[in-house]
Amino acid sequence: GNCASIICQWSSGVVERLRNVSVPDVADSEVSCVVMESCILPCSFQGGTDVVIHWIQVTAGNLPVHSFYHNQDQLGHQDQRFRDRTSLFKDQISEGNTSLQLTGVKVQDQGRYKCHTSVIRGNKDSFINLKLDAPVDQVDLQQVDNRITCSSEGIYPEPELTWSTSPPSSLNLQHKTTKQKTEQLLYNIRSYLILSDSDLGYSCTVSTRRNRKRATLWRLCEYYLSVEFGSGAAEKPVQTGHQEPDPH
Structure with a gap:
């Protein structure tokens, strides 16, 4: 023919439907992002001045991702794979927002992160699990x-x-x-x-x-x-x- x-x-x-369940504060936050896009890893504390912030990628062997103290970024020890890809929301840090923005995310970025915040009245560690997809x-x-x-x-x-x-x-x-x-x-x-x-x-x-x-x-x-x-x-x-x- x-x-x-x-x-x-x-x-x-x-x-994806998420069930509305209550979880304790110590539970890891789950974040899902798309490869090569920007991604925000959420983190917060009660707020204050003279804050020290350390972001660490735990699963890769505690790699330094981003640090902030003395009221400015401190990237001298930042692991090279995160170079020029990280930033904080500096105008919101004093209000308690210590979230990390990671750009151009890669499969290698997947895993568990620790957000450490320290002020005069105490410290706080939060953990975030980053899951990546390339649809x-x-x-x-x-x-x-x-x-x-x-x-x-x-x-x-x-x-x-x-x-x-x-x-x-x-x-x-x-x-x-x-x-x-x-x-x-x-x-x-x-x-x-x-x-x-x-x-x-x-x-x-x-x-x-x-x-x-x-x-x-x-x-x-x-x-x-x-x-x-x-x-x-x-x-x-x-x-x-x-x-x-x-x-x-």
């Missing part, structure tokens, strides 16, 4: 003859990749998937599948704990001009090699 291939792509975010940004599908290749890059933590058909079928989808870790500790994932029925749509879904994205290869023959998706909403077909914007 005189058929053409198109690729459609859409995504769905995973909504699935794009899923690429390519077809050569009867072989489809699905790939996605720059993901954290380790992603999962699954194949499916539209409509669902009992076909055993023979595929091979490989994962590669980059120097930045991000994951690239690739899988290929041999087409066994050209009348089906073949979908590749790449997912992590934060989000998932899916791309589908459709085989459209003459006069079949639109595609209906499971939601009932028609989406515009896209030529091979192009990608639809994510729906909101």
Whole structure:
């Protein structure tokens, strides 16, 4: 038949719901941030003058992240990996805000941090667990003859990749998937599948704990001009090699 291939792509975010539970002050704070973005590690004390602040990355071997005393930053002992990436909210320190802003966060920044604050009337240690994600940004599908290749890059933590058909079928989808870790500790994932029925749509879904994205290869023959998706909403077909914007 005189058929053409198109690729459609859409995504769905995973909504995180936090239970409203009371926790003691000694519990670690949990912070989730996205790789290469800015991140704020929260910390506070009762306020006062002549405050001493030390931020330490505990899990990496108590690395000095940022220090502040004598009313100014003290970065002489700062570990090199944090150079030019840390700052405090100096106009709010006297009011008790000792939160740390970390820019360009990397997977290596993940872990447990200690915020030590000291004033004349006493000391306080707070602990923050930083969890990082690099969401699935794009899923690429390519077809050569009867072989489809699905790939996605720059993901954290380790992603999962699954194949499916539209409509669902009992076909055993023979595929091979490989994962590669980059120097930045991000994951690239690739899988290929041999087409066994050209009348089906073949979908590749790449997912992590934060989000998932899916791309589908459709085989459209003459006069079949639109595609209906499971939601009932028609989406515009896209030529091979192009990608639809994510729906909101």
